[in-house]
Amino acid sequence: MHGFADVDSQSDPNSWVGVLDRLTTEPFYQAYQERVRELLHPTPGRRYVEVGAGTGASAARLRNEHDVSVATVDRSLTMTAAMQARGLTQCAVGDAHRLPFVDNSFDGAWADRTLQHVADPPAAIKELVRVVRPSGRIVLADPDYDTQVLDITDQNLARRVLRFRADVLLRNGTLAHQHAGLLATHGLVDVTVEPRTLLVRNPTAVDNVFGLRSWAATAAQRGALDPTEAHAFEDQFDEAVNANRFTYAVTFFLTAATVPSHGSARQENVRR
Numbered sequence: 001m002h003g004f005a006d007v008d009s010q011s012d013p014n015s016w017v018g019v020l021d022r023l024t025t026e027p028f029y030q031a032y033q034e035r036v037r038e039l040l041h042p043t044p045g046r047r048y049v050e051v052g053a054g055t056g057a058s059a060a061r062l063r064n065e066h067d068v069s070v071a072t073v074d075r076s077l078t079m080t081a082a083m084q085a086r087g088l089t090q091c092a093v094g095d096a097h098r099l100p101f102v103d104n105s106f107d108g109a110w111a112d113r114t115l116q117h118v119a120d121p122p123a124a125i126k127e128l129v130r131v132v133r134p135s136g137r138i139v140l141a142d143p144d145y146d147t148q149v150l151d152i153t154d155q156n157l158a159r160r161v162l163r164f165r166a167d168v169l170l171r172n173g174t175l176a177h178q179h180a181g182l183l184a185t186h187g188l189v190d191v192t193v194e195p196r197t198l199l200v201r202n203p204t205a206v207d208n209v210f211g212l213r214s215w216a217a218t219a220a221q222r223g224a225l226d227p228t229e230a231h232a233f234e235d236q237f238d239e240a241v242n243a244n245r246f247t248y249a250v251t252f253f254l255t256a257a258t259v260p261s262h263g264s265a266r267q268e269n270v271r272r
C-alpha cells in the first residue's frame with residue numbers, strides 16, 4: 001500500500017515526515033495551502049480541525065496566523081509525534097472514517113491530500129460534515145492524477161506509466177474532480193472549486209517529482225509493464241532532463257463548501 005495510506009507500517013516511517021517537510025518548502029505547496037486556510041474563513045477564537053494533518057505544518061500556521069484553536073487527527077503515531085514536536089497540543093490519533101468528536105464540534109474542517117489515501121472517501125466526507133456546525137466550512141484539497149502530463153519521446157509509454165501511478169499506486173488518485181459532487185450530495189451549499197496546476201521543470205524539485213522516474217520500474221515489478229519498457233521510460237526521462245525539456249504537470253483541486261443551517265436537507269442526508 002502507498003506510504004501515506006499506512007505510514008507506521010512502512011520500513012522507515014520517519015522518512016515520510018521528511019517527505020512532507022520537503023514538500024512544505026515548495027512555493028506551490030505554500031501558496032495552495034495558504035489558500036486552503038483562507039477558504040476555511042478562519043475567525044479568531046473559533047475552532048477548526050485538520051483530518052490527516054501529517055506533520056501539522058498547515059494546522060500550526062492556521063493557529064498562529066489567525067488566533068484560532070486547531071485540533072488535528074491522523075491515523076499515524078509517527079505523524080502525531082511530529083505534530084506534537086511542532087507544538088500542537090490537540091492531536092488525536094484517529095481514523096478519518098470515525099472521527100473522535102461529537103457532532104457540530106467545529107467551525108470548520110479540512111482534509112489536505114488525505115482523501116486520496118482513505119479506504120472510503122464518501123464515509124470520510126460524511127464524518128467531516130458531521131463534526132462541523134451549521135454554517136461552518138469544509139475544505140478538501142487533492143491532486144487529481146487523471147490530469148497528469150509528462151514530456152518524454154514516447155507519449156504512449158508516458159501515459160501508461162502515469163496511469164499506473166494514478167490507478168495502482170494511490171487508492172483514490174483520480175477523485176479530486178468529484179469532491180464538489182460529493183459535497184453537494186451531502187446538501188452542502190456555496191460549493192466552489194479552484195484548480196491549481198503544479199508544473200515541474202526541475203526533476204529534482206517536489207521530492208524528485210514524487211519519485212516519478214521510479215514509477216516505471218515499480219510498474220514492471222508488479223507486472224503492469226515489460227522490463228524493457230521500464231528501461232525505455234528511464235532512458236527517455238534522462239534524455240528529457242539532459243535536453244532541458246523536462247516538463248511534468250498535475251492539477252490540484254481545492255474544493256470548499258458551507259454546511260447549511262439547521263432545518264435544511266443536510267440533516268436528512270447525513271444522518272441516514
Ligand SMILES: C[S@@+](CC[C@H](N)C(=O)[O-])C[C@H]1O[C@@H](n2cnc3c(N)ncnc32)[C@H](O)[C@@H]1O
Pocket residue numbers: 004005006007020051052053054055056058073074075076079094095096097111112113114117118119
Ligand atoms: C500526504 S499526507 C498530507 C498531510 C498534510 N495534510 C499536509 O498537507 O502536509 C496524508 C496524511 O493522511 C494521513 N492518513 C491517511 N489515511 C488516513 C486515515 N484513514 N485517517 C486519518 N489520517 C489518514 C497519513 O497518515 C498522512 O499523514
